[in-house]
Amino acid sequence: MSRSTPAACLLTTRRAxxxxxxxxxxxxxxxxxxxRVKGLRVVRGGNVVLPDxxxxxxxxxxxxMLGPSGSGKSTFLRTVVGVQRVAGGxxxxxxxxxxxxxxxxxxxxxTQAPSVYGDLTIRENLRFFARxxxxxGSAVQKAIDEVSLIEFGDRVxxxxxxxxxxxxxxxxxxxGSPELLVLDEPTVGLDPVLRRDLWTxxxxxASDGRTLLVSSHxxxxxxxxxxxxxxxxxxxxxxxxxxxxxxxxxxxxxxEAFLRLVES
Amino acid sequence: xxxxxxxxxxxxxxRRDPRTVAxxxxxxxxxxxxxxxxxxxxxxxxxxxxxxxxxxxPFVTMFLVTSITMLRERTTGTLERLMASPxxxxxxxxxxxxxxxxxxVFQAGAVSALGFGALGLEVAGPKVLVAxxxxxxxxxxxALGLFVSAFAETEFQAVQFMxxxxxxQILLCGLLVGRGxxxxxxxxxxxxxxxxxxxxxxxxxxxxxxxxxFALDVGVVCGCxxxxxxxxxxxxxxxxx
Numbered sequence: 486m487s488r489s490t491p492a493a494c495l496l497t498t499r500r501a502x503x504x505x506x507x508x509x510x511x512x513x514x515x516x517x518x519x520x521r522v523k524g525l526r527v528v529r530g531g532n533v534v535l536p537d538x539x540x541x542x543x544x545x546x547x548x549x550m551l552g553p554s555g556s557g558k559s560t561f562l563r564t565v566v567g568v569q570r571v572a573g574g575x576x577x578x579x580x581x582x583x584x585x586x587x588x589x590x591x592x593x594x595x596t597q598a599p600s601v602y603g604d605l606t607i608r609e610n611l612r613f614f615a616r617x618x619x620x621x622g623s624a625v626q627k628a629i630d631e632v633s634l635i636e637f638g639d640r641v642x643x644x645x646x647x648x649x650x651x652x653x654x655x656x657x658x659x660x661g662s663p664e665l666l667v668l669d670e671p672t673v674g675l676d677p678v679l680r681r682d683l684w685t686x687x688x689x690x691a692s693d694g695r696t697l698l699v700s701s702h703x704x705x706x707x708x709x710x711x712x713x714x715x716x717x718x719x720x721x722x723x724x725x726x727x728x729x730x731x732x733x734x735x736x737x738x739x740x741e742a743f744l745r746l747v748e749s
Numbered sequence: 750x751x752x753x754x755x756x757x758x759x760x761x762x763x764r765r766d767p768r769t770v771a772x773x774x775x776x777x778x779x780x781x782x783x784x785x786x787x788x789x790x791x792x793x794x795x796x797x798x799x800x801x802x803x804x805x806x807p808f809v810t811m812f813l814v815t816s817i818t819m820l821r822e823r824t825t826g827t828l829e830r831l832m833a834s835p836x837x838x839x840x841x842x843x844x845x846x847x848x849x850x851x852x853x854v855f856q857a858g859a860v861s862a863l864g865f866g867a868l869g870l871e872v873a874g875p876k877v878l879v880a881x882x883x884x885x886x887x888x889x890x891x892a893l894g895l896f897v898s899a900f901a902e903t904e905f906q907a908v909q910f911m912x913x914x915x916x917x918q919i920l921l922c923g924l925l926v927g928r929g930x931x932x933x934x935x936x937x938x939x940x941x942x943x944x945x946x947x948x949x950x951x952x953x954x955x956x957x958x959x960x961x962x963f964a965l966d967v968g969v970v971c972g973c974x975x976x977x978x979x980x981x982x983x984x985x986x987x988x989x990x
Contacts, residue, residue, distance in 0.1 A: 568829055569988060584987065596829060605758070613758040614830075616754035617834050619835065657830070
């Protein structure tokens, strides 16, 4: 096999250029914002939940959306996933309008209440969601391992504890390796060891180039995030890294920083 | 392919609930037996109504089971998860229809075996057609159940849709009183109800008069299934308030 003909050379060059182009576009996606929100307004049942919200979520990072319950976190996450009716503004996800059919396989979503079938086993649940997403069968075991439910795979979900059920719901969101993971309070009610393990998993996923948007009403989780969106009464108090928020408010604890931001 | 995933999932949910499956299969057998026994001294009544009733049971059962299952899907958030996924609405509806048709095959098979066997029910037309129409009616019940589940917020409400939507159709379909004996306005309402055609197809099969009217009946039932499924699809919203 001779590789020195001009045609072969041209072919190799073209291939190299293609590889470069692919690398280029993927780095662009990694470092550009994965979610871009401008002037978002959401009204639910006659109440204005989000009056006018603008923010960005960087790709390849773990962004925490923190705020007290009722501040509009879930509504915001629902908008990013594209299941929330919107009254105004634009929400762009991975370069497309939120909710676009092309995004449905690229965005993983974990709702606040565990949304899995209580009368099926963990494996049956995940097998179903994997088939819906077109994910390979091997994704099921991988997701079970990732949320540390290995010994419960064949247990019916209704027989699990609340925290275990939440992890099944998280596992369903991990199926199909989505580029953006939107997780609504994934660590609520979990013991500290499990919480630490899940945050380690989130950062692993981010270092693989995936983007995570995680909500929590527990302020001590803020320090585990690469970037924060602090929300109160549907308004953004701050949008920065934990260190920058500390520096700006002069507060040691992020809880204290939140208070200072509210009062300023 | 994705519709098949839904079929498999609904069937495994039912497999975990053997009591419901037992009720689905055994209750119609019990009712069919009671029908024969209460008319023990007038066997012609059982011979006249036995076959149509056999074909209508799956409609009632599947309507109820489907509307509750779908309501549960809406209230537990699994529907929201599915609406955020690449699953098409049609896949979901077809999956439900397919799964409950499979259940109806067992139900209709068991009631037919009992009716045409031990209870001595006779029909002039093909018995297998009675069972096939029963399965078709099950799909009609499923399609209607999917649609009305959108209008129920609780399981209490969903259960009430059964007397509200199913019972009037049974009263007016011609099973209890011949449509010819009804007042005009009742017959007009009866003309507009899908179960009238489902019953008529069964009656024609029992009498072995598989004529143009029978073909029309089957056509109307199929049309109603498609209509209910598309109305059901319209109630499935990707975005909610």
